[in-house]
Amino acid sequence: MSVDTQPSQRPHVVRRKYLIDAGFQLRYILRLAALGGGGVLLVGVLAYRTHRAAVESGASPxxxxxxxxxxxxxxxLGTLGVAGLMALFGLMLTHRVAGPIYVMGLYIATLAAGRYPRMRPLRKKDELRGFFDRLSNAVDRIREREAEEARLxxxxxxxLExxxxxxxxxxAISILNSIRARKRQAIEGPTSGALKSVA
Known part of the structure; x- marks a missing residue:
């Protein structure tokens, strides 16, 4: 019997679809393009006017x-201004995306610890609402199933007692009681205090 000593290679996966969430991606792509293009255009127009004014005045060397x-x-100055605007826009965008990711990470950590988090809604302008709604629905369904199993x-x-x-x-009854108690505690137990402090 021969043993295969070659390490198994993972298949090379090529991702061809770049617009996964077209509404979200296109909205920010167009905003970034408009902000960057508008800034460069403004600097170019100002530079052209300065140069043209100097040439038309018959200026000396x-x-x-x-x-x-x-x-x-x-x-x-235009470059610094556009860079500053892009940085502010990037901060705003990452805040709207990183906030929900951070909160969902806390929820997943709570689930991994054997508890069910009390899901709060996202902020008004947060992104990733569809993903958050699917996660919330999944947690609710799992919690309901756990409650039904605890009842049964x-x-x-x-x-049997x-x-x-x-x-x-x-x-055996003692084991069943401990499983039921663990299920009830997971459903009704307190969630992580960190979730309440997230803005």
Missing amino acids: EVLAASSETLLWLIG LLEVVEA PLATTQDAQA
């Missing part, structure tokens, strides 16, 4: 040199 210096200043376990335990005469049967 010294004046043209001064005009070129003004042109460089305009380009530099209670019925089973109540029906009078019949449990042996130690093994009593131990």
Whole structure:
């Protein structure tokens, strides 16, 4: 019997679909393009006017040199202005996306700890609403299923307790009781305090 010593290779997956959430992506692509293009256009128009004014005035080489210096200043200040606007816009965008991701991460950590979080709605201008709604619905359905299973376990335990005469049967009922208690605690127990502090 031969043992395969070659490491297994993961298949190379090529993603061809770049617009996954077209509404969200196109909205911000167009905003970024408009902000960047508008800023560059404004700087270009100001630079062209400065250069044209110097040429039309029949300027001497010294004046043209001064005009070129003004042109460089305009380009530099325009670049800094556009970069600042893009940074502010990026901060706003990342805040609208990072906030929901942070909150959903806390919810997932709460689920992993065996508890069901009390889901709060996202802020008015937050993004990723569709994903958040699907996560909320999934948590609600799982919580309802757990509650139903806890209820059924209670019925089973109540029906079997009078019949449990042996130690093994009593131990089995004890296990069922502990499973039911764990399910009830997960559903009704307190959630992480960090969730309440998220703005």
